[in-house]
Amino acid sequence: MNLILRFVRRELRSTEARILVLALALAVASVGAVAMFADRVKMAFANQANVLLGSDAMISGDRPLPDAFTQQALAMGLKITASTRFGSMVSAPAKEGGTAKDSALSDVKAVSSPYPLRGEIEVRGANGERVPLKANVNAGEVFVDERLATRLGIKVGDTIEVGKLTPRVAQVFAEEPEIAGNFLSASPKVLMANADVAASELLGPGSRATYRLQVAGDRAQDFADSIKPKLGPGQRLETVRELRPEVRSTLEKSEQFLGLAASFAVFLAVVAIVLALRRYLKRELDTATLFRTLGAGQRQTLMHFVGQFFVLALIACVLGVAIAFAAQAGLAFAVRGLFASTLPPAGWMPLLKAFATGLVLLLGFAIPPLVALSSTPPVRALRRDMPTASGGGALAVVLGGAAVLSVVMMQSQDLKTGAIFVGGIVVLVGAATLLAVALLWLIRRFVRSGKLAMLGGARSWAYGLANLDRRRLSTALQIACLGLGVMTLITVGFVRTDLFSAWQKSIPADAPNRFLINIQTDQVDALRKLLPTAEGAKPAAFYPMVRGRLIAVNDKTVSAKDYSNEQAKRLVDREFNLSASSTLPPGNKILAGEYFSGPEQGVMSLEDGIAKTLNLTVGDRMTFDVAGDKVEVKVTSLRKVDWDSFKVNFFALVPEATLAPLPKSYITAVHLPTGDNKTLPSVVAAAPNVLVIDVSEIMSRVRSIVNQVASALEFVFAFTLAAGLLTLYTAVIATQDERRYDTALIRTLGGTRSQIRSALIAEFAALGGAAGLLGVLGALALTWALATRVLKIDFSASPTVWIVGFAAATGLTLLAGWLGTRSVLTTPPIQVLREGA
């Protein structure tokens, strides 16, 4: 063990060992940072989702809830808060000298302390920023929101009239957390103490109010599961599982972006590891020979090297985990605005995952060549030039591939993705090598044709290019590795800029932010005039909506019991919203069958996801009960719906004629700019029954997620960039020894420094140019595939990225090559030749 540690300590002085450790540490760090960060964000988003609900779960009912629910929650160690929510007119006292009172219909929530269980009430700080409020609503007090304060012209310290009470306004708040659950009306909010409800005399028998019990704690889901069967009529249970699909889909995409960037960093690190390992093992050949000569058996030699690599891997892992730890803290800082409170700390799993990554990668790639190394024949001590077993052959490929596969699988936890990634790498390396060979062939023809001389190129340039051709295989590999590095960097750069902005644009600034539902047929025309015109100055689209219960599939009666899937059970229990559109709505895509057109009847287009959940496909027949009438339709197409669009989307669409005879209401979506205080009151005045759903808060949250993920991505990109530069450097110095030797020989034979310099420049420029070309072509293919296949967003190639990518690849290779071989020009040739002997 001492011997191993001594060797490791000494080895760490060599460039190869350092690159190896650094590359591995980078792989560990990028996996670790993203895993830890994702872990924290996942936990935080779960909390965040709870924030939207104000708790982990909520039971609500039309009548006061039985005490048993409260008792059970307390018995399970949960935090609870009871509240009552109702609509009421709230008035400001008549102004002095005046008689008219200002009043407004408000969304009143009578809460008990503590409130809320998740998230915080936010008030304005000195500079208008939102700051969390640490205060409870006491009896005799109310908190009102800014809208109400503005409308009634009241401020903190004033009193208002709520029923029979005249509580004092203790706080004016900007936002309170509970915005999900049932859609809210546009009414301003008032928070009062639950204890004051009785005295307000607002809730008499028959009053419309919602009585709620909110719970929070580790066992909230258990509580929800156990309460579900006990729910009586008019009682509902809501948990965070009912998170809005827009938010969920945004989150999933964010994770995809981060995971992708991390996988690329790992891939680049692997390339650097493989390259550094080659050189490292070449050096270790002497050690192996000496060990064998001095009487170490094959096993002893192998154990020594494996031990040495294990220690190196441990060092790299510790280093990587430390970097990961710092980086995820940085990531958390980058997205700090996303979460109301600080992110919960990461668990241990991501750390273990990162650690395992390091060990698996290094040992996976190192063991096969180490086995080959340990069988070095001792006679090599006498004959340095004798051929030796190289990389470890098929075993190396299999084990290395398995190592990458297992790491990628740990990342994606999905065999298919892992296999695609590894398969992709194998194909890429193969294609890159072939392309590199082809490029070399072109260079060779060019040099031999004498065109270079005709173009005024120096003789030394020809020598430099001939050098590339002489080390054909290693040059091809070098170009391939460099090219892959460049490709990855360009791809990530592209993802970061173009793909990302494409995604950002997928939520347009003028996306609808208010949904109007429950519009009656005779109100449609009036409202159409009141509402601002939608995109393209067309009047806002009104979609008819009919509620129906699914009662039979293919003439067989169905009920919730027939389905094992929870979501399917819910779907069958609930009423479907059927809508009509004669044309395929924008943003929808037909996946199977054909969208109905013409006078067809009894047909339906179903959303793909819901069809899967209910196990339905094109050709199946569904029977709905709509207010006592049976409506039978055949599924003629399956659609993919763009849930990110914030447009009105429907699961089930039928021809307009099918809905004509049925009782229906209409729904529309509009974009109301901030500051538009007129449209909604006029809508409410014209159609008091219409419900307005405000999704602007959810949208701004989604937008903020997208923007914050952009900063997080920049951070992960830094890892990819570091790994990429390391790969570049490793690839360039891979043939450094030979080059040093050759150059020293040329100098001995009378070559001048400037001749050698131009030969080196020609060589590295050609190497970098070939790699750049390869990288740009690869990146073009890869980003196209990523955009269209994985992220499903529009692909557009901006020439700047490609030109910059190509130029940067050539320039950096030239720079790295120059830095790596510069010493050749300053070291006395005899020293290099002696070292090389």
Add this chain to the structure above:
Amino acid sequence: MTPATHDTNAAATISSKPSTNAPPAIQADSLSRVVPLGERQLTILDNVSMTVAEGETLAIVGASGSGKTTLLGLLAGLDRPNHGSVAWHGEIVSSLSEDALAKRRQGAIGFVFQSFQLLPALTALENVMLPLELAGANDAQARAQDWLNRVGLGERVDHLPKQLSGGEQQRVAIARAFVASPSIVFADEPTGNLDTDTGAEVVELMFTLNREQGTTLVLVTHDLDLASRCHRMVRLARGRVIA
């Protein structure tokens, strides 16, 4: 700095009287080594037999390509013959498995190479400790330090090979060859990479230590002066012993 080498003449004349009863240190019988060269077979060594008595010093000489390094490799158990056998102290080692052979070499055989073969990442002391550590010795450091003192490098223990001159590196290599008290030391062109004066010093050192330790020494050289200091000389030409 250089160790005491006052009785240089004695080295050549005072033989350590090989015992006639004990088996010879090295016994080679009909050694042949053939390597494939394209489609042909190239015979590097052809039916070479020889005996080296315990404590004897033997020089293998010959022109380049005569097969002398190949012979050394076979005698030292670093390579295997296509025909014939090699025995050390009466035990045939050429038929042993690679690992068993390695085990026999451990501590029993020392090497001095033309290109020194020091590990560049290890200090002088650590290079000398290596054979002892591979054999699992506990007192490796003390013994290695002692041997570096004996070769006159006691002050340079912490230096890396690249910080030492060629002659100093070869002295470290000599210390490494003798540190495990081997019974046989093989040297392949020990002065090949050194200038004349340094070479002479190194040779002096090697012969002195060899005499003090009573080691059997087999060396390959094309330097006839060096060869003449050995008890005996074997001359090779085109893979055969000619004298």
